[in-house]
Amino acid sequence: MDLSRRVFVASAATLAVTAGLPALPATAADPDLSRIPVTPDDTPADLVRKASQVRPTARQSAWQALERTAFLHFGVNTFTGLEWGTGDEDPNVFQPTGIDTDQWARALRDGGFRLAILTVKHHDGFVLYPSRYTDHTVASSSWRDGHGDVLRSFADSMRRYGLKVGVYLSPADENQYLHGVYANGSARSARTIPTLVDGDSRSPSRFLTLDATDYGAHMLNTLYEVLTEYGPVDEVWFDGAQGHIPPDKVENYDWDSWYTLVRTLAPDASIAVTGPDVRWVGNEGGLAREDEWSVLPVKENQYGRTDWALSYDTADEGSRAALVTAQPKTDYLQWWPAECDVSIRDGWFYHADQQPKSVDDLTEIYFGSVGRNAVLLLNVPPDTDGLLHATDVVRLREFRERVDRELPADLTRGARRSVTPGGVTVDLGRELDVDRVRLAEDIRFGQQVESLVVEAYTAGAWSLVATAGTVGASRILRLTEPVRARRWRVRVTAARAGVRIAEFGLYRSSV
Structure with missing residues:
Protein backbone atom coordinates (compact mmCIF):
# COMPACT_ATOMS: atom_id res chain seq x y z
CA MET A 1 0.00 0.00 0.00
CA ASP A 2 1.22 3.50 -0.81
CA LEU A 3 1.78 5.12 2.57
CA SER A 4 1.34 8.55 1.01
CA ARG A 5 -2.38 7.75 0.89
CA ARG A 6 -2.68 7.43 4.62
CA VAL A 7 -4.71 10.17 6.30
CA PHE A 8 -3.77 11.29 9.81
CA VAL A 9 -6.36 12.47 12.31
CA ALA A 10 -5.46 13.34 15.90
CA SER A 11 -7.70 13.38 18.94
CA ALA A 12 -6.40 14.56 22.30
CA ALA A 13 -9.54 13.39 24.07
CA THR A 14 -9.08 10.96 26.94
CA LEU A 15 -11.66 8.20 27.25
CA ALA A 16 -13.72 8.03 30.40
CA VAL A 17 -12.56 4.51 31.14
CA THR A 18 -9.02 5.78 31.74
CA ALA A 19 -9.63 9.33 32.84
CA GLY A 20 -8.68 8.61 36.46
CA LEU A 21 -5.14 7.47 35.71
CA PRO A 22 -2.43 10.09 36.27
CA ALA A 23 0.23 10.63 33.65
CA LEU A 24 3.63 9.08 34.20
CA PRO A 25 6.22 11.86 34.02
CA ALA A 26 9.39 11.53 31.99
CA THR A 27 12.45 12.38 34.05
CA ALA A 28 15.73 13.90 33.02
CA ALA A 29 17.43 10.66 34.06
CA ASP A 30 15.19 8.53 31.84
CA PRO A 31 13.89 10.53 28.86
CA ASP A 32 13.62 7.35 26.77
CA LEU A 33 10.10 6.01 27.30
CA SER A 34 10.55 2.93 25.11
CA ARG A 35 10.92 0.96 28.36
CA ILE A 36 9.60 1.73 31.82
CA PRO A 37 10.66 -0.21 34.94
CA VAL A 38 8.19 -2.44 36.79
CA THR A 39 8.38 -3.03 40.54
CA PRO A 40 6.83 -5.75 42.72
CA ASP A 41 4.72 -3.06 44.41
CA ASP A 42 2.99 -1.93 41.22
CA THR A 43 -0.78 -2.39 41.35
CA PRO A 44 -2.74 -3.54 38.28
CA ALA A 45 -3.69 0.11 37.74
CA ASP A 46 -0.01 1.07 37.93
CA LEU A 47 0.85 -1.50 35.28
CA VAL A 48 -1.82 -0.18 32.92
CA ARG A 49 -0.71 3.41 33.57
CA LYS A 50 2.91 2.54 32.84
CA ALA A 51 2.00 0.55 29.72
CA SER A 52 0.01 3.53 28.44
CA GLN A 53 3.11 5.72 28.70
CA VAL A 54 5.51 3.49 26.76
CA ARG A 55 6.52 5.06 23.45
CA PRO A 56 8.45 3.75 20.44
CA THR A 57 11.84 5.16 19.54
CA ALA A 58 12.17 6.89 16.19
CA ARG A 59 13.92 3.83 14.77
CA GLN A 60 11.08 1.57 15.93
CA SER A 61 8.43 3.83 14.39
CA ALA A 62 10.33 3.86 11.11
CA TRP A 63 10.64 0.08 11.20
CA GLN A 64 6.92 -0.48 11.82
CA ALA A 65 6.09 1.75 8.86
CA GLN A 176 34.40 -21.35 14.60
CA TYR A 177 33.52 -24.30 16.84
CA LEU A 178 35.69 -26.53 14.66
CA HIS A 179 38.49 -23.96 15.07
CA GLY A 180 38.19 -23.95 18.85
CA VAL A 181 36.80 -20.43 19.14
CA TYR A 182 33.02 -20.89 19.49
CA ALA A 183 31.95 -22.31 22.88
CA ASN A 184 35.55 -22.78 24.04
CA GLY A 185 34.77 -21.76 27.62
CA SER A 186 36.84 -18.57 27.51
CA ALA A 187 36.09 -15.89 30.07
CA ARG A 188 34.81 -12.45 29.18
CA SER A 189 37.50 -9.82 29.16
CA ALA A 190 38.05 -6.37 27.72
CA ARG A 191 38.63 -6.53 23.96
CA THR A 192 39.77 -3.80 21.59
CA ILE A 193 37.49 -3.50 18.57
CA PRO A 194 38.43 -3.52 15.78
CA THR A 195 41.28 -5.90 16.48
CA LEU A 196 43.85 -5.11 13.80
CA VAL A 197 45.50 -8.04 12.04
CA ASP A 198 48.73 -8.44 10.08
CA GLY A 199 48.65 -6.32 6.94
CA ASP A 200 45.59 -4.39 8.14
CA SER A 201 45.38 -1.11 6.24
CA ARG A 202 42.60 0.40 8.34
CA SER A 203 43.12 3.52 10.45
CA PRO A 204 40.00 3.70 12.64
CA SER A 205 39.21 7.12 14.08
CA ARG A 206 38.33 5.40 17.32
CA PHE A 207 38.58 2.01 18.95
CA LEU A 208 36.01 0.53 21.32
CA THR A 209 36.76 -1.47 24.44
CA LEU A 210 34.05 -4.07 24.99
CA ASP A 211 33.74 -7.16 27.17
CA ALA A 212 33.60 -10.41 25.25
CA THR A 213 34.60 -14.05 25.10
CA ASP A 214 36.96 -15.22 22.36
CA TYR A 215 34.01 -15.89 20.09
CA GLY A 216 32.20 -12.74 21.21
CA ALA A 217 35.24 -10.75 20.07
CA HIS A 218 35.16 -12.61 16.73
CA MET A 219 31.53 -11.54 16.28
CA LEU A 220 32.34 -7.95 17.27
CA ASN A 221 35.11 -7.76 14.69
CA THR A 222 32.86 -9.26 12.03
CA LEU A 223 30.08 -6.81 12.88
CA TYR A 224 32.58 -3.96 12.77
CA GLU A 225 33.55 -4.86 9.20
CA VAL A 226 29.95 -5.12 8.07
CA LEU A 227 28.84 -1.89 9.75
CA THR A 228 31.79 0.26 8.64
CA ALA A 288 0.61 -12.50 14.40
CA ARG A 289 -1.87 -12.90 17.23
CA GLU A 290 -5.39 -11.63 16.66
CA ASP A 291 -4.62 -8.95 19.26
CA GLU A 292 -0.92 -8.12 18.99
CA TRP A 293 0.52 -5.66 21.47
CA SER A 294 3.67 -3.66 20.84
CA VAL A 295 4.04 -2.98 24.58
CA LEU A 296 5.18 -6.13 26.36
CA PRO A 297 6.46 -7.17 29.78
CA VAL A 298 10.12 -8.09 29.36
CA LYS A 299 13.06 -9.25 31.44
CA GLU A 300 16.78 -9.06 30.88
CA ASN A 301 18.78 -12.28 30.50
CA GLN A 302 22.34 -13.24 29.61
CA TYR A 303 24.32 -10.02 29.46
CA GLY A 304 21.47 -7.67 28.68
CA ARG A 305 19.45 -9.76 26.23
CA THR A 306 15.88 -8.53 25.99
CA ASP A 307 13.61 -11.51 26.65
CA TRP A 308 9.93 -12.28 27.15
CA ALA A 309 8.67 -12.16 30.72
CA LEU A 310 6.10 -14.62 29.42
CA SER A 311 6.93 -17.34 26.90
CA TYR A 312 7.58 -16.41 23.26
CA ASP A 313 4.53 -18.45 22.22
CA THR A 314 2.09 -17.14 24.82
CA ALA A 315 -1.27 -16.45 23.20
CA ASP A 316 -1.70 -13.19 25.12
CA GLU A 317 1.48 -11.13 25.48
CA GLY A 318 0.26 -7.69 26.46
CA SER A 319 -3.31 -7.36 27.75
CA ARG A 320 -4.12 -6.12 31.24
CA ALA A 321 -4.33 -9.72 32.44
CA ALA A 322 -0.98 -10.56 30.81
CA LEU A 323 0.71 -7.60 32.50
CA VAL A 324 -0.43 -8.86 35.90
CA THR A 325 0.48 -12.48 35.16
CA ALA A 326 3.97 -11.50 34.01
CA GLN A 327 4.67 -9.04 36.84
CA PRO A 328 6.77 -11.39 39.05
CA LYS A 329 9.22 -11.89 36.17
CA THR A 330 8.99 -8.43 34.61
CA ASP A 331 11.86 -5.95 34.65
CA TYR A 332 10.34 -3.47 32.19
CA LEU A 333 7.32 -2.71 30.09
CA GLN A 334 8.88 -2.16 26.68
CA TRP A 335 7.94 -1.14 23.17
CA TRP A 336 8.85 -4.40 21.44
CA PRO A 337 6.84 -4.85 18.23
CA ALA A 338 6.45 -8.14 16.41
CA GLU A 406 -7.56 -5.90 -1.74
CA LEU A 407 -6.84 -2.31 -0.71
CA PRO A 408 -7.31 0.00 -3.69
CA ALA A 409 -7.95 3.74 -3.36
CA ASP A 410 -9.11 4.83 0.10
CA LEU A 411 -12.72 5.90 -0.23
CA THR A 412 -12.35 8.39 2.63
CA ARG A 413 -9.91 10.58 0.72
CA GLY A 414 -11.43 14.05 0.62
CA ALA A 415 -14.37 12.96 2.81
CA ARG A 416 -15.67 15.03 5.69
CA ARG A 417 -14.43 13.84 9.08
CA SER A 418 -15.39 14.67 12.61
CA VAL A 419 -13.40 13.64 15.65
CA THR A 420 -15.17 12.91 18.90
CA PRO A 421 -13.89 11.60 22.22
CA GLY A 422 -12.89 8.05 21.41
CA GLY A 423 -14.01 8.02 17.81
CA VAL A 424 -13.94 9.29 14.24
CA THR A 425 -16.94 9.72 11.93
CA VAL A 426 -16.59 9.92 8.14
CA ASP A 427 -19.14 11.17 5.62
CA LEU A 428 -18.29 9.83 2.15
CA GLY A 429 -20.75 12.23 0.46
CA ARG A 430 -22.71 9.35 -1.08
CA GLU A 431 -23.46 5.71 -0.40
CA LEU A 432 -20.58 3.43 -1.29
CA ASP A 433 -19.86 -0.28 -0.84
CA VAL A 434 -17.13 -1.06 1.71
CA ASP A 435 -15.59 -4.43 2.59
CA ARG A 436 -12.19 -3.48 4.02
CA VAL A 437 -11.46 -1.19 6.97
CA ARG A 438 -7.95 -0.04 7.82
CA LEU A 439 -7.11 1.50 11.19
CA ALA A 440 -3.99 2.86 12.83
CA GLU A 441 -3.12 4.66 16.00
CA ASP A 442 -0.61 7.46 16.05
CA ILE A 443 1.98 5.34 17.83
CA ARG A 444 4.03 8.40 18.75
CA PHE A 445 1.52 8.49 21.61
CA GLY A 446 1.77 4.79 22.35
CA GLN A 447 -0.63 1.90 21.80
CA GLN A 448 -3.84 2.50 23.71
CA VAL A 449 -6.84 0.85 22.03
CA GLU A 450 -8.10 -2.29 23.73
CA SER A 451 -11.39 -2.68 21.86
CA LEU A 452 -13.44 -0.87 19.23
CA VAL A 453 -16.46 -1.11 16.99
CA VAL A 454 -16.93 -0.03 13.40
CA GLU A 455 -20.43 1.10 12.49
CA ALA A 456 -22.28 2.21 9.35
CA TYR A 457 -25.36 4.44 9.23
CA THR A 458 -27.98 2.42 7.39
CA ALA A 459 -31.79 2.45 7.42
CA GLY A 460 -31.83 5.49 9.68
CA ALA A 461 -29.62 4.03 12.45
CA TRP A 462 -26.06 3.11 13.30
CA SER A 463 -25.45 -0.59 12.69
CA LEU A 464 -22.55 -2.71 13.89
CA VAL A 465 -20.24 -3.72 11.03
CA ALA A 466 -17.15 -5.08 12.78
CA THR A 467 -15.40 -5.34 16.12
CA ALA A 468 -11.71 -5.53 16.99
CA GLY A 469 -9.38 -5.49 19.95
CA THR A 470 -5.96 -3.95 19.52
CA VAL A 471 -4.95 -1.57 16.73
CA GLY A 472 -1.40 -0.24 17.09
CA ALA A 473 0.43 0.75 13.91
CA SER A 474 -1.86 -1.19 11.58
CA ARG A 475 -5.12 -3.13 11.84
CA ILE A 476 -7.02 -4.30 8.76
CA LEU A 477 -10.54 -5.72 9.04
CA ARG A 478 -12.15 -7.72 6.24
CA LEU A 479 -15.92 -7.74 6.12
CA THR A 480 -17.62 -10.96 5.03
CA GLU A 481 -19.93 -9.00 2.73
CA PRO A 482 -19.79 -5.43 1.36
CA VAL A 483 -21.79 -2.88 3.33
CA ARG A 484 -23.28 0.08 1.52
CA ALA A 485 -23.46 3.35 3.45
CA ARG A 486 -22.57 7.02 3.27
CA ARG A 487 -21.64 7.61 6.91
CA TRP A 488 -19.18 5.46 8.85
CA ARG A 489 -17.64 5.65 12.27
CA VAL A 490 -15.15 3.94 14.53
CA ARG A 491 -15.76 4.04 18.27
CA VAL A 492 -13.13 3.02 20.78
CA THR A 493 -14.92 1.11 23.54
CA ALA A 494 -11.94 0.49 25.84
CA ALA A 495 -8.49 2.02 26.04
CA ARG A 496 -5.55 2.50 28.37
CA ALA A 497 -5.31 6.27 27.91
CA GLY A 498 -6.09 8.98 25.39
CA VAL A 499 -6.46 7.60 21.87
CA ARG A 500 -5.06 9.22 18.74
CA ILE A 501 -6.51 7.70 15.59
CA ALA A 502 -4.00 8.13 12.76
CA GLU A 503 -5.98 6.32 10.09
CA PHE A 504 -9.56 5.30 9.46
CA GLY A 505 -9.62 4.09 5.88
CA LEU A 506 -12.45 2.44 3.95
CA TYR A 507 -12.00 0.29 0.84
CA ARG A 508 -13.95 -1.74 -1.68
CA SER A 509 -11.79 -4.62 -2.80
CA SER A 510 -11.73 -5.71 -6.44
CA VAL A 511 -10.98 -9.39 -5.91
Missing part, protein backbone atom coordinates in the same frame (compact mmCIF):
# COMPACT_ATOMS: atom_id res chain seq x y z
CA LEU A 66 7.98 -0.60 6.50
CA GLU A 67 5.17 -3.21 6.66
CA ARG A 68 6.76 -5.65 4.16
CA THR A 69 10.39 -6.70 4.47
CA ALA A 70 12.32 -9.51 2.80
CA PHE A 71 14.82 -12.15 3.84
CA LEU A 72 17.40 -13.65 1.46
CA HIS A 73 18.85 -16.92 2.74
CA PHE A 74 21.89 -17.58 0.59
CA GLY A 75 25.20 -19.34 1.22
CA VAL A 76 26.87 -22.74 1.10
CA ASN A 77 23.57 -24.38 2.08
CA THR A 78 22.18 -23.24 -1.27
CA PHE A 79 24.65 -25.61 -2.92
CA THR A 80 24.75 -28.49 -0.40
CA GLY A 81 20.97 -28.77 -0.03
CA LEU A 82 21.12 -28.40 3.76
CA GLU A 83 19.12 -26.08 5.95
CA TRP A 84 21.75 -26.03 8.70
CA GLY A 85 25.35 -26.35 7.52
CA THR A 86 28.19 -28.17 9.22
CA GLY A 87 30.97 -25.57 9.13
CA ASP A 88 33.45 -27.81 7.31
CA GLU A 89 32.11 -27.19 3.81
CA ASP A 90 34.58 -26.73 0.98
CA PRO A 91 34.18 -23.03 0.06
CA ASN A 92 34.45 -24.07 -3.59
CA VAL A 93 30.90 -25.41 -3.45
CA PHE A 94 29.78 -21.77 -3.49
CA GLN A 95 29.51 -21.05 -7.22
CA PRO A 96 26.67 -18.62 -8.05
CA THR A 97 27.98 -18.02 -11.56
CA GLY A 98 24.92 -16.12 -12.74
CA ILE A 99 24.40 -13.96 -9.67
CA ASP A 100 22.49 -10.75 -10.30
CA THR A 101 21.65 -8.82 -7.15
CA ASP A 102 19.97 -6.12 -9.22
CA GLN A 103 17.46 -8.82 -10.20
CA TRP A 104 16.86 -9.49 -6.51
CA ALA A 105 16.28 -5.81 -5.83
CA ARG A 106 13.94 -5.29 -8.79
CA ALA A 107 11.85 -8.30 -7.86
CA LEU A 108 11.54 -7.23 -4.24
CA ARG A 109 10.77 -3.63 -5.14
CA ASP A 110 8.12 -4.76 -7.60
CA GLY A 111 6.73 -7.03 -4.89
CA GLY A 112 6.13 -4.07 -2.58
CA PHE A 113 9.04 -4.65 -0.22
CA ARG A 114 10.98 -1.82 1.41
CA LEU A 115 13.90 -3.53 3.16
CA ALA A 116 15.84 -6.72 2.52
CA ILE A 117 18.00 -8.71 4.94
CA LEU A 118 20.87 -10.85 3.66
CA THR A 119 22.21 -13.87 5.54
CA VAL A 120 25.75 -12.52 5.70
CA LYS A 121 26.63 -15.44 8.00
CA HIS A 122 24.38 -18.40 8.74
CA HIS A 123 24.93 -21.07 11.42
CA ASP A 124 27.63 -22.78 9.33
CA GLY A 125 29.86 -19.70 9.65
CA PHE A 126 30.43 -19.17 5.91
CA VAL A 127 30.69 -15.41 5.31
CA LEU A 128 29.44 -13.76 2.11
CA TYR A 129 32.20 -11.13 2.03
CA PRO A 130 36.02 -11.39 2.34
CA SER A 131 36.47 -11.08 6.11
CA ARG A 132 39.81 -10.58 7.84
CA TYR A 133 38.80 -12.88 10.69
CA THR A 134 37.95 -16.21 9.04
CA ASP A 135 38.93 -18.17 5.95
CA HIS A 136 35.45 -19.67 5.65
CA THR A 137 34.36 -16.97 3.18
CA VAL A 138 33.75 -16.21 -0.47
CA ALA A 139 37.44 -15.28 -0.74
CA SER A 140 38.34 -18.97 -0.32
CA SER A 141 36.12 -19.98 -3.22
CA SER A 142 37.26 -20.10 -6.82
CA TRP A 143 34.09 -18.14 -7.66
CA ARG A 144 35.30 -14.92 -9.25
CA ASP A 145 38.85 -16.06 -8.52
CA GLY A 146 38.35 -15.35 -4.85
CA HIS A 147 37.40 -11.71 -5.43
CA GLY A 148 33.64 -12.07 -5.02
CA ASP A 149 31.73 -10.07 -2.44
CA VAL A 150 28.01 -10.84 -2.21
CA LEU A 151 27.41 -8.34 0.57
CA ARG A 152 28.90 -5.49 -1.46
CA SER A 153 26.80 -6.33 -4.48
CA PHE A 154 23.66 -6.85 -2.38
CA ALA A 155 23.98 -3.56 -0.51
CA ASP A 156 24.68 -1.57 -3.67
CA SER A 157 21.75 -3.12 -5.52
CA MET A 158 19.23 -2.63 -2.75
CA ARG A 159 20.08 1.03 -2.39
CA ARG A 160 20.08 1.47 -6.18
CA TYR A 161 16.46 0.30 -6.29
CA GLY A 162 15.31 2.19 -3.21
CA LEU A 163 15.33 -0.61 -0.63
CA LYS A 164 16.82 -0.39 2.81
CA VAL A 165 19.63 -2.77 3.77
CA GLY A 166 19.53 -5.35 6.54
CA VAL A 167 22.13 -7.90 7.62
CA TYR A 168 21.79 -11.19 9.47
CA LEU A 169 24.78 -12.62 11.29
CA SER A 170 23.96 -15.83 13.10
CA PRO A 171 25.31 -15.96 16.65
CA ALA A 172 25.90 -19.69 16.10
CA ASP A 173 29.03 -20.63 14.16
CA GLU A 174 29.85 -24.26 13.36
CA ASN A 175 33.10 -23.30 11.64
CA GLU A 229 32.62 -0.92 5.12
CA TYR A 230 29.27 -1.43 3.34
CA GLY A 231 27.34 1.77 3.80
CA PRO A 232 24.35 2.52 6.05
CA VAL A 233 22.65 -0.54 7.56
CA ASP A 234 19.01 -0.23 8.59
CA GLU A 235 18.45 -3.52 10.41
CA VAL A 236 20.76 -5.95 12.18
CA TRP A 237 19.10 -9.33 12.65
CA PHE A 238 20.19 -11.87 15.24
CA ASP A 239 18.54 -15.05 16.38
CA GLY A 240 19.36 -16.99 19.53
CA ALA A 241 20.53 -20.24 17.91
CA GLN A 242 23.26 -22.33 19.51
CA GLY A 243 25.43 -24.56 17.37
CA HIS A 244 24.88 -28.27 16.72
CA ILE A 245 27.50 -28.99 19.35
CA PRO A 246 27.78 -31.29 22.40
CA PRO A 247 25.22 -30.44 25.11
CA ASP A 248 27.95 -29.57 27.60
CA LYS A 249 29.24 -26.87 25.24
CA VAL A 250 27.48 -23.50 25.39
CA GLU A 251 28.45 -20.08 24.12
CA ASN A 252 26.98 -17.35 26.31
CA TYR A 253 26.53 -14.57 23.82
CA ASP A 254 27.85 -11.09 24.60
CA TRP A 255 24.58 -9.36 23.79
CA ASP A 256 25.38 -6.16 25.68
CA SER A 257 28.62 -5.62 23.77
CA TRP A 258 27.06 -6.55 20.43
CA TYR A 259 24.20 -4.12 21.02
CA THR A 260 26.62 -1.38 22.05
CA LEU A 261 28.65 -1.82 18.89
CA VAL A 262 25.56 -1.67 16.67
CA ARG A 263 24.24 1.41 18.47
CA THR A 264 27.63 3.10 18.09
CA LEU A 265 28.21 2.31 14.43
CA ALA A 266 24.62 2.19 13.11
CA PRO A 267 22.49 4.21 15.55
CA ASP A 268 19.46 4.22 13.26
CA ALA A 269 19.48 0.45 12.69
CA SER A 270 16.81 -1.68 14.35
CA ILE A 271 18.21 -4.67 16.22
CA ALA A 272 16.00 -7.72 15.67
CA VAL A 273 14.76 -10.32 16.62
CA THR A 274 16.98 -11.21 19.51
CA GLY A 275 17.37 -7.54 20.16
CA PRO A 276 15.80 -4.62 22.02
CA ASP A 277 13.98 -3.07 19.05
CA VAL A 278 12.05 -5.90 17.40
CA ARG A 279 10.87 -9.30 18.62
CA TRP A 280 10.06 -12.59 17.00
CA VAL A 281 6.31 -13.13 16.82
CA GLY A 282 6.79 -16.70 18.06
CA ASN A 283 6.19 -18.82 14.95
CA GLU A 284 7.58 -19.20 11.44
CA GLY A 285 4.20 -19.17 9.73
CA GLY A 286 4.05 -15.39 9.24
CA LEU A 287 1.02 -14.87 11.49
CA GLU A 339 8.11 -9.34 13.21
CA CYS A 340 6.43 -12.24 11.39
CA ASP A 341 8.97 -14.36 9.53
CA VAL A 342 7.98 -16.96 6.94
CA SER A 343 9.51 -18.38 3.79
CA ILE A 344 7.90 -18.23 0.38
CA ARG A 345 8.95 -21.91 0.01
CA ASP A 346 8.94 -24.68 2.60
CA GLY A 347 12.66 -24.27 3.30
CA TRP A 348 14.66 -21.18 4.15
CA PHE A 349 17.33 -21.99 1.57
CA TYR A 350 16.54 -22.77 -2.06
CA HIS A 351 15.62 -26.34 -2.95
CA ALA A 352 14.72 -27.14 -6.55
CA ASP A 353 11.96 -29.57 -5.56
CA GLN A 354 9.98 -26.92 -3.66
CA GLN A 355 7.41 -24.48 -5.01
CA PRO A 356 6.40 -21.05 -3.73
CA LYS A 357 3.26 -20.44 -1.72
CA SER A 358 0.13 -19.49 -3.61
CA VAL A 359 -1.08 -15.91 -3.89
CA ASP A 360 -4.01 -16.80 -1.65
CA ASP A 361 -1.63 -18.12 1.01
CA LEU A 362 0.55 -15.03 0.83
CA THR A 363 -2.50 -12.78 1.04
CA GLU A 364 -3.69 -14.53 4.19
CA ILE A 365 -0.20 -14.06 5.62
CA TYR A 366 -0.32 -10.35 4.75
CA PHE A 367 -3.61 -9.82 6.58
CA GLY A 368 -2.38 -11.99 9.45
CA SER A 369 0.79 -9.94 9.91
CA VAL A 370 0.57 -6.38 8.54
CA GLY A 371 -3.16 -6.49 9.28
CA ARG A 372 -2.46 -7.32 12.93
CA ASN A 373 0.08 -4.70 14.01
CA ALA A 374 3.18 -6.58 12.86
CA VAL A 375 5.74 -6.38 10.06
CA LEU A 376 5.97 -9.21 7.52
CA LEU A 377 9.42 -10.69 6.88
CA LEU A 378 9.13 -12.92 3.79
CA ASN A 379 12.10 -15.06 2.85
CA VAL A 380 12.80 -15.41 -0.88
CA PRO A 381 15.92 -17.59 -1.34
CA PRO A 382 18.22 -17.14 -4.36
CA ASP A 383 18.90 -20.33 -6.33
CA THR A 384 22.20 -21.98 -7.29
CA ASP A 385 22.63 -19.57 -10.21
CA GLY A 386 22.45 -16.66 -7.77
CA LEU A 387 19.04 -15.53 -8.99
CA LEU A 388 15.58 -15.38 -7.52
CA HIS A 389 13.77 -18.16 -9.33
CA ALA A 390 11.48 -16.94 -12.10
CA THR A 391 8.48 -18.60 -10.44
CA ASP A 392 9.17 -16.72 -7.22
CA VAL A 393 9.62 -13.42 -9.06
CA VAL A 394 6.23 -13.83 -10.71
CA ARG A 395 4.67 -14.78 -7.39
CA LEU A 396 6.05 -11.66 -5.70
CA ARG A 397 4.55 -9.44 -8.38
CA GLU A 398 1.22 -11.29 -8.18
CA PHE A 399 1.25 -10.88 -4.40
CA ARG A 400 1.72 -7.12 -4.65
CA GLU A 401 -1.00 -6.84 -7.28
CA ARG A 402 -3.36 -8.85 -5.09
CA VAL A 403 -2.75 -6.61 -2.07
CA ASP A 404 -3.33 -3.59 -4.30
CA ARG A 405 -6.69 -5.08 -5.33
